[in-house]
Ligand code: MF3
């Protein structure tokens with residue numbers, strides 16, 4: 001069953017998402033070559049707590065940090081630590097917040113300094129794929145319309161979508177039904193209704209879609225060690241189209257087709 005939230009519940013998820021946006025804005029100025037990933041994690045943790053929230057990832061299935069920081073061939077779930085961010089890297093931040101019992105979840109990939117054209121294309125295509133998926137978040141569409149829109153865009157740009165990790169419902173827990181794959185044929189699965197809340201999160205690889213988990217038990221890398229990008233928004237399905245609760249993490253005017 002996919003939960004349909006009341007407007008009172010949606011307001012609380014929106015508050016959680018507002019804090020999440022503040023965290024991204026707080027750490028972004030520090031995302032430069034030379035900083036260690038654990039410093040980013042510490043800053044994010046501080047902003048979450050002083051804003052009255054709790055880092056949703058910390059302790060989740062034993063995850064040890066507040067933020068997932070994944071660099072280049074790391075796809076997702078990179079654990080912050082001694083790694084130092086380097087010029088030319090693709091760095092993805094994935095952050096979850098719990099506030100007053102309600103969850104939000106977002107991710108964004110940043111290019112550090114001068115990027116290769118191919119990495120820039122990968123980032124743009126991944127973000128565009130996310131927005132293609134978001135545009136399906138309206139009453140009457142079916143779940144796999146999201147999946148299909150994401151896959152079509154990413155593969156149309158000659159990249160591949162990770163198969164083994166999915167988006168998800170979000171609200172009273174970090175992960176709720178349904179699972180939302182980033183690939184699939186259209187018009188399948190449950191119909192979407194106003195008040196459903198999803199975290200949509202394409203992970204797009206430059207080469208193979210195959211990934212492998214590292215020995216730390218968390219970090220997911222591409223099998224061919226080519227770079228990967230990840231963008232995620234928390235979104236409410238509405239009759240007229242998506243209400244993107246974490247839209248504030250965007251740093252540029254963004255156009256998309258509804
Ligand atoms: N945003 C990711 C997800 O939804 C990260 C959560 S994994 C965690 O799966 F363990 F770090 F929480």
Ligand code: CO
Nearest residue numbers: 105199201232
């Ligand atoms: Co998520």
